[in-house]
Amino acid sequence: MRPGEIDEIRKLPLFAAMLPENFDALFRGAYVQSFPPQIELIREGDPADFLHVVLESSVELFATWNNRESTMATVAPIATFILAATIKNGPYLMSARTLEKARVILLPSADVRKIFATDTGFAQAIILDLAQCYRSVVKSHKDLKLRTSVERLANYLLRKDQQAGEQGHFDLRIEKRRLASYLGMTAENLSRAIRTLNGYGVEIDGSQVRITDRKDLAAFAKPTPLIDDPKC
Amino acid sequence: MRPGEIDEIRKLPLFAAMLPENFDALFRGAYVQSFPPQIELIREGDPADFLHVVLESSVELFATWNNRESTMATVAPIATFILAATIKNGPYLMSARTLEKARVILLPSADVRKIFATDTGFAQAIILDLAQCYRSVVKSHKDLKLRTSVERLANYLLRKDQQAGEQGHFDLRIEKRRLASYLGMTAENLSRAIRTLNGYGVEIDGSQVRITDRKDLAAFAKPTPLIDDPKC
DNA sequence: TTAGGGTCTTGATAAAGATCAAGCGAGGAA
DNA sequence: TTCCTCGCTTGATCTTTATCAAGACCCTAA
Incomplete structure (x- = not known):
């Protein structure tokens, strides 16, 4: 670790x-590992032996x-990810x-389970994380x-724009075919969906998104905090 | 209460x-209420003032x-339902x-939050429930x-058959239009989906389901515990 | 008993989305 | 540089699903 x-x-x-002593105990048993791109860290169905904490780059969770x-x-x-599997001592679902x-x-995972059973502060934090x-x-x-x-695409773009500070332009930071899969559509249909949104104040060039008419886009997307607010 | x-x-x-004293304190503040059919108990977006426990009949969670x-x-x-909203002190999502x-x-909800902050046993149970x-x-x-x-329908039927003890026949116990909505389709398409499954050993007459060829149905449905096992 | 309302089913049609095939274009390797 | 790969886009077509309309069925209340 650095x-x-x-x-x-x-x-x-x-x-x-x-509790500091529990934190230290938990991380004494920790492994820090570097992985090359496109490596499968965990496979669904396997037992949840480890709770994972991403330090650098990002990790895709997928299901098959x-x-x-x-x-x-x-x-x-x-x-972190895969907290629920660690707690239930069940197989990874993703x-x-x-x-x-x-x-x-x-x-x-065994250490995590052992510690949250006695450390109230940790248990409280787990509850909030799981909720x-x-x-x-x-x-x-x-x-x-x-x-x-x-x-779904329209609301995704509004959310990302908001997370980027409502500048009206941001970088997708995700391959389009992955975005398509995340949004529950094919890559081909994502392309077409982008073209449809051209008519509502959205321009996408490569990974650069420009929202030229947020009002128009929002009128189409009809965002609601009960779906689109990540903190809610 | 009875x-x-x-x-x-x-x-x-x-x-x-x-802790028994916490249980007693929590339920001293409880309201037991009877409701007629088709009454909206909670509305998404409202603050989560109460944790609900269903005693009799059943309750539908839906989103709009x-x-x-x-x-x-x-x-x-x-x-119980709506535990996560109670804990986060956030609005109902459903x-x-x-x-x-x-x-x-x-x-x-305020009582629930107060008690789980100090009662370790309750906190542990909440963790397992949320996970x-x-x-x-x-x-x-x-x-x-x-x-x-x-x-989705084929796997739903296999799950319900299993929960009913693999008798090969069971009662749907849900209106078809609700089942359709739950499965993410229209009522019309549910009817057609049932007809499709007639070719795989499924007969549905009213609310009575009969699985005449579980092997055939399973070969089509390809169930996996990682989606279909409720306890996993 | 009949009338009315609701659910369920069925058929016809429309829309949404997936698939297939081809070509474009940026970036990397020889 | 050229070639190759891979991701993206586009068009054509097919499949899946939704919508609309009509009728069957069932339950209930007058």
Whole structure:
């Protein structure tokens, strides 16, 4: 681990309220590993032996069935993933792969379970983290069931613009075919959806997005905090 | 509350590990209410003032957006719902309505939050409950993104048959239009999907389902515990 | 008993989305 | 530089799903 990095991790909401001796014990058993791009870190169905913390680059969570594959989420540093599987001591429900060269901390799940059973601060933080994750998936589920693919794209762009400070322009920071899979459509249909949104004040050139008429886009997208506010 | 009922609630996994004095304090502030059918118990967007426990009948959780509506889940007794909103002290993400005449306990969210902050046993139970809920929604999300509507129906029938003891016949116990909404399709398409499955050993007459060739159905449905096992 | 309302089913049609095939264009390797 | 690869786009076509309309069925209330 790099100097100062452990302090940054200690400040993460999930770990900040732990007793210092428990934090130290947990991270004494940690492995820090570097992975090349496109490496499968975990495979769905495998036992959840480790809780993962992404330090650098980002990680894609995806699911497969019957030779089909779908991107479920991307995890950006510094954040954990697969907390629920660790807690339930169940199999991973999703696979994870690195997108670029990535550094990840592996925390033995057994240690995590042992510690949260006695450390109240840690237990509280886990509760908040899980509640947040749960609500995120519920929002994704509503997005998918209630909206068409063009509507999902429109709202995705509004969310990203807001996260980038409502500048009216930002970088997608994700390959289009992955974005398509995340949004529940094919790459071909994403291209067409982008063209449709050209008529509502959206211009996309490569990975550069420009929102020229946010009002028009919002009138089409009809965003609601109950689906689109990540903090809600 | 009826005699013995409180003891049954005390045995629920979510409450069993609480300190007795905390359980008593929590339920001193409880309201038991009876509701007629088709009553909206909570509306998405409202503040989560109460944690709900369904005692009798069942409750439908649904979401709306832009004049569209979708059934997200049904809650059968005895179980709680809207735990995550209570904990986050955030707005409900889903609405809930009674399907039949129902009895529900309302526990003030503020009391729940106060108690889980100090009661370790309760906190542990909440962690397990939330992890379970989270994994359930992830499974639903995979179901929706990776499968066609006929595949979703086929797997739904296999799950229900299994829950009914693999008798090969069971009652749907849900209106078809609600089932359609839950599975992410229209009522018309559910009818057609049923006809498609007639060719794979499924007969549905009214609400009575008969699986005449489970092997054939399973070969079509390709169930996997990573989507279809509710306990996994 | 009949009338009315709701659900469910069916058929015809429309829309949304997926698939297939071809070509473009940026970036990397020889 | 040229060639190759890969991601992206576009058009044509097909499949899946939704919508609209009509009729069947069932339950309930007058």
